[in-house]
Amino acid sequence: MNDLWGDAMMAAFQDMMKRVAVFLPKLLALFSFILLGIILAWVLKLALQRLLQAVRVDVLSERWGVQATLAKSGFKQPLSQIVGRLAFWMVFVLFVFMGVDALDLPATAALMGHLLGFFPSLVTASLLLLVGVLLGNFLGEATLIAMVNAQIHEARLIANCVRWGVFLFTISMVLTQLGIAKEVVVSAFSIILGGVVLALSIAIGLGGRNIARDALERRWRKAKDKEERDEMAHL
Amino acid sequence: MEDSFLPESARIWLEGAEPVDLVIGLLTFNDTTTAPSLVRAMIEGCARSLPQQRILVVNCDAGSQDGTTQAIEQSVGDKARLLTIPHAVLGSSYKLVSESGVPGRESAFRILATVTDKLNAAACVVVDGNVKSVDEHWSQLLVDPIVEKGVDCVLPWFLRNRYEGTLTNTLLAPLTTALYGKRIPYHLGGAYAFSANMIRSTLLPQPWGEEIARHGIDGWVMTLAVAESLQICRAALGPRLQQVKPMGELSDLVAQSVGCLFYLMERYQEKWETVKGSAPIPTVGPPMGMGAATGAINVERMVNGFRQGLRDLLPVWQIILPAETFQQVLELGVEDTDGFRFSPSLWVQVVYDFALAYHERLLHREHLLKALTPLYLGYTASFVSGTRAQGVEQVERELARLNDHFETMKPYLVQRWRWHDE
Numbered sequence: 001m002n003d004l005w006g007d008a009m010m011a012a013f014q015d016m017m018k019r020v021a022v023f024l025p026k027l028l029a030l031f032s033f034i035l036l037g038i039i040l041a042w043v044l045k046l047a048l049q050r051l052l053q054a055v056r057v058d059v060l061s062e063r064w065g066v067q068a069t070l071a072k073s074g075f076k077q078p079l080s081q082i083v084g085r086l087a088f089w090m091v092f093v094l095f096v097f098m099g100v101d102a103l104d105l106p107a108t109a110a111l112m113g114h115l116l117g118f119f120p121s122l123v124t125a126s127l128l129l130l131v132g133v134l135l136g137n138f139l140g141e142a143t144l145i146a147m148v149n150a151q152i153h154e155a156r157l158i159a160n161c162v163r164w165g166v167f168l169f170t171i172s173m174v175l176t177q178l179g180i181a182k183e184v185v186v187s188a189f190s191i192i193l194g195g196v197v198l199a200l201s202i203a204i205g206l207g208g209r210n211i212a213r214d215a216l217e218r219r220w221r222k223a224k225d226k227e228e229r230d231e232m233a234h235l
Numbered sequence: 236m237e238d239s240f241l242p243e244s245a246r247i248w249l250e251g252a253e254p255v256d257l258v259i260g261l262l263t264f265n266d267t268t269t270a271p272s273l274v275r276a277m278i279e280g281c282a283r284s285l286p287q288q289r290i291l292v293v294n295c296d297a298g299s300q301d302g303t304t305q306a307i308e309q310s311v312g313d314k315a316r317l318l319t320i321p322h323a324v325l326g327s328s329y330k331l332v333s334e335s336g337v338p339g340r341e342s343a344f345r346i347l348a349t350v351t352d353k354l355n356a357a358a359c360v361v362v363d364g365n366v367k368s369v370d371e372h373w374s375q376l377l378v379d380p381i382v383e384k385g386v387d388c389v390l391p392w393f394l395r396n397r398y399e400g401t402l403t404n405t406l407l408a409p410l411t412t413a414l415y416g417k418r419i420p421y422h423l424g425g426a427y428a429f430s431a432n433m434i435r436s437t438l439l440p441q442p443w444g445e446e447i448a449r450h451g452i453d454g455w456v457m458t459l460a461v462a463e464s465l466q467i468c469r470a471a472l473g474p475r476l477q478q479v480k481p482m483g484e485l486s487d488l489v490a491q492s493v494g495c496l497f498y499l500m501e502r503y504q505e506k507w508e509t510v511k512g513s514a515p516i517p518t519v520g521p522p523m524g525m526g527a528a529t530g531a532i533n534v535e536r537m538v539n540g541f542r543q544g545l546r547d548l549l550p551v552w553q554i555i556l557p558a559e560t561f562q563q564v565l566e567l568g569v570e571d572t573d574g575f576r577f578s579p580s581l582w583v584q585v586v587y588d589f590a591l592a593y594h595e596r597l598l599h600r601e602h603l604l605k606a607l608t609p610l611y612l613g614y615t616a617s618f619v620s621g622t623r624a625q626g627v628e629q630v631e632r633e634l635a636r637l638n639d640h641f642e643t644m645k646p647y648l649v650q651r652w653r654w655h656d657e
Contacts, residue, residue: 062596068554069599138599141551145605148547149486151540155547232532234402234488235423 037095132170263364280374454495471520544609
């Protein structure tokens with residue numbers, strides 16, 4: 001009885017030790033990948049930041065107004081630092097994936113494959129989102145200033161429509177890129193856009209005929225007033 | 236010397252051309268009704284005041300379709316030598332609001348400077364083809380200071396009515412005076428004269444293909460004249476009557492002209508930050524005052540423009556203006572139209588804060604410049620309604636007071652500008 005108990009204990013212990021012996025190098029590999037990922041990501045971040053600063057990306061982004069738009073979107077740092085950070089996290093996440101894959105766990109094997117396959121789409125979608133937010137804010141601001149200078153009372157409404165139009169378009173592109181409910185997104189976007197146009201047509205054609213006429217008359221009269229009454233030369 | 240931008244025919248013509256003493260540059264674009272008589276007046280004026288001078292008329296045309304160049308050829312006849320150079324108009328030039336109605340004026344200026352230099356002429360007079368009020372005295376007033384007194388640049392000074400050129404009088408001229416210490420009228424377009432020295436040392440080495448060209452040549456030349464070490468004077472040319480008045484949206488006008496000044500402030504920082512006070516520049520011709528006529532001005536519309544800015548552009552102004560200035564601007568909104576007053580000191584503060592925000596790139600630069608328009612309308616409305624019932628002298632006094640504000644508040648600009656650079 002004692003022998004049997006001892007054998008069973010020993011077998012279980014040896015089995016456990018074997019598993020640990022197999023798993024420990026994998027765990028070590030995980031930590032190595034994480035450490036290597038941090039080092040490489042940091043080096044890449046630094047190199048990229050230096051390179052972008054050398055080609056005066058920060059100065060150019062300031063000159064083109066990208067920096068100001070980024071600041072309005074919540075990114076206060078220079079563009080080179082933002083790109084450097086993005087590169088850092090991408091490389092780091094990639095190495096973490098490789099580390100987890102090295103563990104060779106049945107539960108994560110398929111997941112890692114999927115995640116790695118998903119990675120390029122994720123990067124593209126992130127870039128799309130960044131460009132969309134920048135473009136939406138930029139165009140919204142440009143529209144607002146132009147409308148105010150033209151003394152159009154609905155300036156804010158029009159500017160918000162432009163801004164959110166670009167945002168919606170961006171979101172639909174991002175979701176399509178990620179492959180999330182592709183058909184639903186395309187259909188929803190088409191329905192919303194078509195619906196808005198139809199609603200506006202019906203509203204102006206039926207309900208707001210008089211308002212539209214008044215607005216156009218007012219606008220025309222204002223332009224005429226300006227021509228006839230303002231003889232001011234500003235320069 | 237770089238001359239690849241010259242048309243082939245002009246290059247060939249210049250290779251075999253004899254030197255001249257004076258180049259009369261005529262900028263035209265569909266000016267058949269005004270240009271022929273204008274060029275005749277200029278040639279006759281030169282023949283009378285400078286009889287021994289060899290004259291070359293250079294017609295820089297931006298692509299007229301109404302027979303302007305042929306009409307000028309007929310008008311010049313054998314009274315002077317004539318060279319017609321059609322110049323290219325870049326796509327970006329169409330966006331510029333041109334005082335003379337000529338698109339691509341910067342190309343024409345560059346051509347005239349090059350021709351003057353190649354032919355070793357002592358001076359170049361540039362006249363806009365759409366000015367109806369040119370007479371024989373213009374040549375004398377523009378050329379004499381260069382030929383007789385060794386002046387480098389003659390700037391135009393026109394007789395204007397009290398509210399003509401409000402942007403010039405309330406921003407461009409006083410800011411330029413405060414920055415560079417020379418009181419110039421800052422009347423853009425019409426006519427200029429440059430010496431060979433200025434052309435060689437200042438105009439030709441300019442970065443013609445760079446961003447500054449997008450702000451228009453007139454403000455550019457004006458700033459060069461005061462910022463570089465040149466002898467300048469102003470010529471009292473009387474009223475300027477134009478065949479076609481310049482068109483364009485006010486916000487474009489503001490962005491272009493103010494943008495030019497702000498842009499060049501960065502280039503000439505070392506020059507302007509040490510300048511204190513200002514002095515008038517010499518005048519050629521009879522002294523002129525300000526015309527009394529006011530014309531039709533819709534003050535209410537201007538106040539409404541300002542109020543709409545106050546309602547809708549606050550988030551943008553909040554980025555540009557420091558808290559103290561922003562608060563003062565906010566408080567203006569509570570006044571009724573009749574009692575609406577925008578103080579000169581606040582206006583100067585706003586202009587300096589916009590210049591600083593431009594330098595610090597707090598916003599996309601075109602957006603920033605265009606966001607100044609409602610504030611300019613607000614100040615102009617206040618200026619007009621405050622002086623309308625009074626005489627011309629009061630308007631002149633107010634403008635002089637504004638000039639003083641620009642000068643006394645300059646240390647604020649210098650201090651903050653330096654602080655940002657550190």
